[in-house]
Amino acid sequence: MNIQINEVKEGSHTVVPSFSFEAGLTGVYADIKRTQVIMHQMKHKSYLHCTNEGLAPRLTVEETFRYHRDLSGYQVPLQEMIASFGLQHVQKTKVKDLSESHRNCLSFLPTFLYSGDMLLIEEPFDRLDEEGRQVMIQLIRKLADKQKTILLLGYNLEELLFVTEDIYRIDQSGFHKMDFNSEPAAAAEQEQPVIKIEKIQTKHEGKTILFNPPEIDYVESVDGTAQVNVAGKGYNCTLTLQELEKQLRPYGFYRCHRSYIVNLQKVREIITWTKNSYSLKLNDRESSVIPLSRAKLAELKELLGVS
Amino acid sequence: MNVSVKRMRAIFIKDYKEFSRNYAVSTMVLMPLILAFFYQNAGASTLDMYFLPINMTFAVVTTFIQACLIAEEKESNTLRSLMMSPASMADILIGKSTLVFSITLVIIALTITILGFTPANLLILTVGLMISAVFYIGLGIICGLFTKTVMEASVAVLPVIGVFSIGALALGLAETYPVLEVLKWLPSVQLILLEGYSEAGYTSDIVIALSVITAWTVAVLVVAGVLFKKRMKDE
Structure with a gap:
């Protein structure tokens, strides 16, 4: 059975695009909002396992197992089932006295027994200890072996990777399969790494402060000295603008004006005042606006890849 | 609608355990017994007096426990998985109601014994009490569906206590306020009348009283069924 997800829009913004998942175990790497939109949409079409599944608090673990087994009509020995949930040593404990991890494992029992061909699980490893995780991995694998279509929704990629490598991420344009091909990374490791560190040295109240280039918002020339602006604060630098430009260029900096070098990663907006006057607005803390020379506009647009 | 005895039994056992371990709910069954004891000591002798603790039992035991069993499923967030389970609506409702029905019969029997009340015709009274029990169970289901916690x-x-248990007392004011004559048609009042008729041996009146109670019961069960089905669809 395929799980069909329909597009959900919020104004003109696509929250969840449409997609159809094939049978088998698939992970969806989604934030809480998207997870909830998908869960809501599938409410009537498939079995949902939410993170807040409840249990009768005054029954013991064993009684809970017996109750759900009798309701589901499965013919499985009780002890075997309790063992597969890793709860054999707490079977006489009441549900309300269980540890959180045990209780979360136990709350998977109704889902394990009642789910049909299609199943959505929200945050399968939410609030579980290591032992609980192992139990959960085994249980999800057991369900997957029964030819069900299972969708795991979560925002912890590592946890999803415990059970499947078939993971999709969502953005406006659609579901994208994530590539976990580790070979290129392995090849890179074999090469002798060249350590090259470029720090920008600044002086502030007699102290020497080193900045990583990506931290810098922009560099400004004030009375002939270069001032490095980081998080809304200016630090004096002994280098000239020209030297700085040369050093910073590989990090995506650009000399946008005679007395300004800007970190292009931080440019939010190109403001056009008149035909010949432009400014750049940054997405730093202060939303600084810095001037842009008319002559540099064409080159800058090319660098940014905008028209 | 498929009905399975095994599933109903599972629900019955689970609810019995939950009920007996939840003292906030289970100690409620003592209330009518204590009330009966007081009435017996105070020298209750009229039918109205005998039936007040009995009608009270229906409201505070039958309706209350039934409502609690359903509200508790919501409170502990288990109603959704119960409705997604293979158990049908009939399984769930019959499983829960059987428990409440048995408790009701035991408590009513004890109440009558404590009161020292000897019915004129045990069979007719038992039939009347049993149909009434089903009526109050239906009321309990409706109350449970509209509430989220115990x-x-x-x-x-x-x-329910106000209208059905106390309503029987208010009938005494009917001489002053003729409007209250309507209360005569309440199932709780009809139960008292039923006992009166069977003492006097009016067969046709007995049939009327029983059919009034049955009509109430059927109406309540239909409403409860519709509401429950609607709730099941929402889940």
């Missing part, structure tokens, strides 16, 4: 359920039974 605490809310205990408030929701107040109107």
Whole structure:
């Protein structure tokens, strides 16, 4: 059975695009909002396992197992089932006295027994200890072996990777399969790494402060000295603008004006005042606006890849 | 609609355990017994007096426990998985109602014994009590569906006590306020009349009283069924 997800829009913004998942175990790497939109949409079409599944608090673990087994009509020995949930040593404990991890494992029992061909699980490893995780991995694998279509929704990629490598991420344009091909990374490791560190040295109240280039918002020339602006604060630098430009260029900096070098990663907006006057607005803390020379506009647009 | 005895039994056992371990709910069964004891000591002798603790039992035991059993499923967030389970609506409702029905019969029997009340015709009274028990179970289901917690359920039974248990007393004021004659058609009042008729041996009146109670019961069960089905669809 395929799980069909329909597009959900919020104004003109696509929250969840449409997609159809094939049978088998698939992970969806989604934030809480998207997870909830998908869960809501599938409410009537498939079995949902939410993170807040409840249990009768005054029954013991064993009684809970017996109750759900009798309701589901499965013919499985009780002890075997309790063992597969890793709860054999707490079977006489009441549900309300269980540890959180045990209780979360136990709350998977109704889902394990009642789910049909299609199943959505929200945050399968939410609030579980290591032992609980192992139990959960085994249980999800057991369900997957029964030819069900299972969708795991979560925002912890590592946890999803415990059970499947078939993971999709969502953005406006659609579901994208994530590539976990580790070979290129392995090849890179074999090469002798060249350590090259470029720090920008600044002086502030007699102290020497080193900045990583990506931290810098922009560099400004004030009375002939270069001032490095980081998080809304200016630090004096002994280098000239020209030297700085040369050093910073590989990090995506650009000399946008005679007395300004800007970190292009931080440019939010190109403001056009008149035909010949432009400014750049940054997405730093202060939303600084810095001037842009008319002559540099064409080159800058090319660098940014905008028209 | 498929009905399975095994599933109903599972629900019955689970609810019995939950009920007996939840003292906030289970100690409620002592209330009518204590009331019966007081009435017996105070020298109750008229039918109205005998039937007040009995009608009270229906409201505070039958309706209250039934409402609690359903509200509790919501409170502990298990109603959704119960409705997604293979158990049908009939399984769930019959499983829960059987428990409440048995408790009701035991408590009523004890109440009557404590009161020292000897019915004129045990068979007719038993039939009347059993149909009434089903009626109050239906009311309990409706109360349970409109409440989310046990605490809310205990408030929701107040109107039931007010209308059906106390309503029988208010009939005494009918001489002053003729409007209150309507109360005669309440199932709780009809139960008292039923016992009166069977003492006097009016067969046709007995049939009328029983059919009035049955009509109430059927109406309540239909409403409860519709509401429950609607709730099941929402889940």
